[in-house]
Amino acid sequence: MRQVATLLLAVLGLASNAAAGDIDGKIVGWSRAFPSPEHPAVVWVEGLPTRPVNKNEPVMAQHGGQFVPPFLIVVAGQTVNMPNEDEVAHNVYSLSPTKLFDLGFYAKGDVKRVTFDRPGLVEVLCQIHAFMRARILVVPNPYYATIAVDGSFRIRNLPAGTFTLTFWADGMTSFSQQVTVPQEAKAVIVRVAWPSSTSGK
């Protein structure tokens, strides 16, 4: 049974502009040494209508026989550029249900693009080089944050309301927690205990 995360919530300050507030959070009680660059952790808001995202298309290159970066967060609807910067050909594909694709063989200088429509985790592989692995985490909207090594995160410019935050960390089971951003709030401070029963996969 999933352990319910404890949450302490306090409202900081008053702002004349009631339109937006930040969620200023901190994860406490990690059961392992998370997060780290090798084991990223991300939090996002469920159920909010999307807002325009940066027009720049994120890049995941094939470089030196690896995917660079090996972990990429994109917003649903975004297109990722996948250039081959190596002298050798690669064949980039995924069997993940979130996004099934096969870009075929392509050589140095070629750029292929993939649009990720649905939220979820996508494992990216190369048919030629079994050691090449990367992951793309597709979040539902731009209201997300990477959780820092010290457990802190900040999601900016939310409207007032009650939202469900989903916490994801590599190798751990995701969990959700509700947070209310009051009309008058400039920022809400949340402390979230990562449920110990969700460690491991």
Ligand SMILES: [Cu+2]
């Ligand atoms: Cu390859």
